[in-house]
Amino acid sequence: MKIGYIRVSTAEQNTIRQEIxxxxxxxxxxxxxxxxxxxxxxxxxxxxxxxVRQGDTVIVESISRFARNTRDLLDLIAQLTTKQVEFISKKEAIDTTTPTGRFMLTIFGAVAELEREYILQRQQEGIAIAKDLGKYKGRKPICHPEFDKVVAIWKSGNMTAVEAMRRLNMKPSTFYRKVRKIK
Known part of the structure; x- marks a missing residue:
């Protein structure tokens, strides 16, 4: 049986191209x-x-859609290999049924990780330049009209932090960061 795996980076991104x-x-x-x-x-x-079962083949569009670092990639392939499942990455033309395919998989995984590190480095450099030029604003601040009211209730002990986060639809890191800013 042929099994496909698709990953997009955000819920807003479209999967249609990979599905086709x-x-x-x-x-x-x-x-x-x-x-x-x-x-x-x-x-x-x-x-x-x-x-997946023995004899299946997992097919992905690209290694970068399957795993973003070499260790993760090799771990996933090891799990598939243990189950005697083949792996094919269409973009990189990799097929793990051959020794050459397994070797190429390791190389492409390392290259994908290196490229990701380069992208992050360029992004950080771009942000630093934009900050120096006074053009970097960062993310749009999360603004909730009830934030101050909910925090006051939480601080008074009439609401748990978890309840406050749920009511504001915020993750813990965002909630506590915003609380620190108002002190």
Missing amino acids: LLKELGVDEIFIDKASGKNTDRPELKRMLTY
Whole structure:
């Protein structure tokens, strides 16, 4: 059975291009995650790894859609290999059924990780230049009309931090950072 795996970096990104490619390749089942490659919480990837059986082939559009660093890539391939599942990456033309394919997989994984590091480095350099020129504003601030009211209730002890975060629809890091700013 041919199994497809798709990952896009955000929930807003479209999966159609990858779905069309996988369907053209005769994939029987597709698992889709909408999360950053840096994020290790990819429920559909976990589900796919449980779903695959001996003799199956996992097909992805690109290694960068499957794993973003070499260690993660090699760990995932090891899990597939243990189950005697093949792996094909269309973009890089990698097929793990051959020694050359396994070697190329390791090389492409390292290159993908290097490219990601270069992108982050260029991004940091660009931000530093923009800051020097006074053009960098950062993210748009999260503004919630009830924030001050909810924080006051929380500080008075009439609401837990978890309840406050849930009411404001904020993650803990955002909540506590905003609380520190108003002190």
